Amino acid sequence: MKVLIVDDEKHVREGIKLLGAWEQNGIKEIYEAGNGEEAISIIHKYSPAIIFSDMKMPKMDGTQLLEWIKEHQPTSKTVVVTGYDDYHYMRKAIHFGSSDYLLKPIDPEILNQTLEKAVKEWKDEEAERKKKESSYQLINEIKPVYRDRKLTQILNGDMKKEGLYEEFGLHLSQNYTAALVRINGKTIKTFHGDRDLAYFTILNVINEILLEKECGIGFRYLSNKGEIVIIFWNKFEQMVDLLTRIYRTIKTAMDISCPIAVGSMVYYHSKLMDSYHQAKQVLLNSNILDETVNRVYCFELQPAIALKNLMSYSSNIELAIQAGEIGAFEELINQIAIDFIENNSLSLKQLLQLENEYLVISNRWFKNYNLSVKVAEDIERRVDLFFDQNGTFQLEEYKKRKLREIAIFLEKIKRRTLKKNSNIICDIEKYLQANFDRDVKLQEISDHFYISREYISRKFKQEFNVNISDYIVKIRMDKAKSLLKNSQLKIYEIANMIGYQDDKYFRKVFKKVEGVTPNEYRAEFIN
Structure with missing residues (x-):
């Protein structure tokens, strides 16, 4: 002291x-x-x-x-x-x-x-x-959370007591307009993954500008991830200019793009949700390929645009997978891009649907080939990676990423197919060992394993360095040598047991393979 x-x-x-x-x-x-x-x-x-x-x-x-x-x-x-x-x-x-x-x-x-x-x-x-300072600090920490929760309830129409509105910053008025600010994954990454800090910082910018004019308030909309809602109750003629100022201030200070969309004016606070939904549609319909420096979008009555469907390319995708080459997909992806993009325009809504359908189709093919299906990430989080700091969607980078994912998928298919084929050849070997005592034809094996005769012949030779007929002979000769060690069996009996009806032919084959006759082999073993 x-x-x-x-x-x-x-x-x-x-x-x-x-x-x-x-x-x-x-x-x-x-x-x-x-x-x-x-x-x-x-x-x-x-x-x-x-x-x-x-x-x-x-x-x-x-x-x-x-x-x-x-x-x-x-x-x-x-x-x-x-x-x-x-x-x-x-x-x-x-x-x-x-x-x-x-x-x-x-x-x-x-x-x-x-x-x-x-x-x-x-x-x-x-x-x-110190007690008051600590209490004030705690109130300041809690207040944004409390404000966000209560204003979310107001927007959702859950607050019935009108006397509480001004307490949470919402002034009673004859008219209201809702604006929507999108906070994407790249914005959160700018704050090292601290989502709360990102919202706190951006809302400080928003509310500081709005406070000057005493015309509105911004809050984190807790019902939907990645959204800040601004409610205007005054100075509607300055609204677009204020939102533009907000957008540019955030962009200049933090080098991030937070697109803002504005709904139409409503006449009761109970109708704010209508204005919010309109703002959301404006945002979803915005052109993400546009390289504008000002991403503030206003509500305009426009005819609904039909979304294109990736599912309609299912047969083309199947053909490309059967081809097994990434080149087939390069052509297909370029064609899809041409079909989906008109006048260099692609909406956020169309992109999100495209990504969702891509995941559905991918998972279907992964399951088809018994490959482990990765737990799907949030759709918006997946596409957020491809927006630059100006908020423009990087289409070419997105296409490259899809080609890399597909290339990995095709490689997994090839490895699994090779493994599966190798297992099938082993199964064929076991089948031959179990049926060596009868005349097994190549066509029988083909019918049994649903594989072409040509493929069986080629793969069997690659695996065992011998063709199937010679392999059957080897099994028979090994079995014959085992039986010849039993002096009680006649040569013709052994021949019949291993699949030869003519013992003379058996003697001839044995001599050719082993270099001695069956009798000479038996005599040598007994002595």
Whole structure:
């Protein structure tokens, strides 16, 4: 805690310094001033908690100093020190909020009683100030959330008590207009993903400009993600200019584009939702390819534009997938872009529907090939990535992203197909091992596994380095060698068991494969 002693007589200042119980009262710094002007300089610099001041001083006397302190440093506690037992000075001291009044010469006991009282008062008031400051800070933190919640209810028509409207900033009026501000994913990214900070900052800009004209209020519309709603109740003729100023201020300060759309005027606050819906349609119908510097869109009655449907390209997509080459999709995507974009115009609504249908079709094909389906992100979040800082949609970047996603999909299909085919060849091998004792034809295998004979022959040779007929012979010979180890079986019996009806043909094949006759093999094994 700091103390300032103001007196034009040095020995008086020294006396107070000597007599005061400073440490006992938590005083760690003591400053001196010879007149009011010096005192003001010290007060500016150090903000002392307790100020002892003489009343009669050159340049600026005690009365003037007390008046200045009351206006500029009201938290300090002042104690008047004077050699004149005059009611006039006491009255002045009380008028300017002095804590107490001391007479020269200073009595040590009275000085320290006065000091202790002033310190206690300052501490009590400081504690109260901190409590209020903390409470005020909490209110300021809560107030935007409270305001947003209540104004969202008002817009949704949930508030029935009209007396509450002005409490939340909405002035009662004959006419109202709603405007919608879009906050996309790139805007949130600018604030390092802190969504609350993004809304708080943007709303500060909006409401500061609206407050100047006392014509409207902006709030975070809690019913829909990514939206700020502005309600105008006055100065409608200046509305577009104000919104343009808001848009440009946000753009200049934060280098982000927050498009704004305006609905039509309504005549009752209960109809505000109609104006909001109109503003939303205006925003959804805005041309996202337009490279304008001012994205403020006004409501105009226009015929509804039919949206194009990506589902109508399903057969073309299927053919491209069957082709298995990304080149087929490059052609298809370019054709879709040409069909969807007219006069270099693409609406946000059309883009969102396109993205939604793209995800539906993608998931269908992923499931068709038993590929894991990724949990779909929010549609708007997916497309937000392709808007630049000016709010223009980057069509070419969007197309490139789709081609990369499709290329990854085709690669997964190829890997899964190779794995599936490899598994099928293994299944064919097992089938041959189970049916080696009869004449299995290639056509039978083709019919059984629903694969062409040519594909089976080619893939089997690649996998086992031998054709199917030779592989069957190898199985039979291995089985024959096992059976020949049993001396009780006749050669013709073994031949029949492994699929040869003619034992002479069996002997010939065995000799060709093993280099010895069946009898020679048996004799060699037994001996």
